[in-house]
Amino acid sequence: DTGVSQNPRHKITKRGQNVTFRCDPISEHNRLYWYRQTLGQGPEFLTYFQNEAQLEKSRLLSDRFSAERPKGSFSTLEIQRTEQGDSAMYLCASSSTWTGDYGYTFGSGTRLTVV
Amino acid sequence: AQRVTQPEKLLSVFKGAPVELKCNYSYSGSPELFWYVQYSRQRLQLLLRHISRESIKGFTADLNKGETSFHLKKPFAQEEDSAMYYCALSGGGTYKYIFGTGTRLKVLA
Numbered sequence: 678d679t680g681v682s683q684n685p686r687h688k689i690t691k692r693g694q695n696v697t698f699r700c701d702p703i704s705e706h707n708r709l710y711w712y713r714q715t716l717g718q719g720p721e722f723l724t725y726f727q728n729e730a731q732l733e734k735s736r737l738l739s740d741r742f743s744a745e746r747p748k749g750s751f752s753t754l755e756i757q758r759t760e761q762g763d764s765a766m767y768l769c770a771s772s773s774t775w776t777g778d779y780g781y782t783f784g785s786g787t788r789l790t791v792v
Numbered sequence: 793a794q795r796v797t798q799p800e801k802l803l804s805v806f807k808g809a810p811v812e813l814k815c816n817y818s819y820s821g822s823p824e825l826f827w828y829v830q831y832s833r834q835r836l837q838l839l840l841r842h843i844s845r846e847s848i849k850g851f852t853a854d855l856n857k858g859e860t861s862f863h864l865k866k867p868f869a870q871e872e873d874s875a876m877y878y879c880a881l882s883g884g885g886t887y888k889y890i891f892g893t894g895t896r897l898k899v900l901a
Contacts, residue, residue, distance in 0.1 A: 708887055719796075719878050719891030720836070733888065768836070772887060780826065781889070783836040 681784035683769050689790045690759055697755045698787045702771030709752050710781065711744055712768040713737070720768055726752060727774065759791045794819050796881050798892035805869050806900050813864040813895050815853075815879030823883040825855055825862040828891075830876040839877070840864070849873070869899045
């Protein structure tokens with residue numbers, strides 16, 4: 678297990694196109710989180726899953742954003758009809774509730790540029 | 793409102809000098825506080841959590857509920873400590889974080 682893996686590392690897309698990102702968490706971790714980070718800011722919470730259930734979505738997540746974790750393993754984040762304001766680093770993290778440890782393991786992120 | 797404030801965007805210190813990275817929070821319940829670090833070209837990684845009361849790489853942080861602060865300290869800075877540091881808060885059993893805007897630490901030779 679090499680940690681949390683995110684693909685692609687970089688994505689450049691034209692405004693109006695749809696994009697999908699993938700996150701593979703640490704296999705023993707039952708929680709998976711998506712955050713977004715823009716320049717000069719800390720990561721902002723988007724959504725999280727416990728196993729396959731999406732337990733919370735931020736109000737930042739407009740209807741153009743959807744996330745899934747179909748089998749409680751990997752997750753995808755899709756952005757439809759991208760806008761220039763969607764340009765950001767999208768971070769995935771995972772953790773385990775079994776240990777009672779709130780600490781995350783982060784992936785390297787997917788940098789999205791909308792042109 | 794729940795909030796984490798890191799008042800310094802940039803902190804420059806000389807090697808061997810003490811370091812204190814400030815973090816203040818606003819939270820109505822009992823929060824869990826963390827420090828995350830991001831070295832150049834690396835992913836964000838957990839440095840410290842207040843419940844562990846541990847010292848990692850010479851860094852310590854004490855939760856002061858009266859002052860609602862969780863400052864990160866190190867007595868003698870090293871060049872390899874240069875990085876971006878984020879303070880984060882979690883609470884209410886949600887496991888989601890509220891991050892501060894981060895402080896870039898530069899340790900000068």
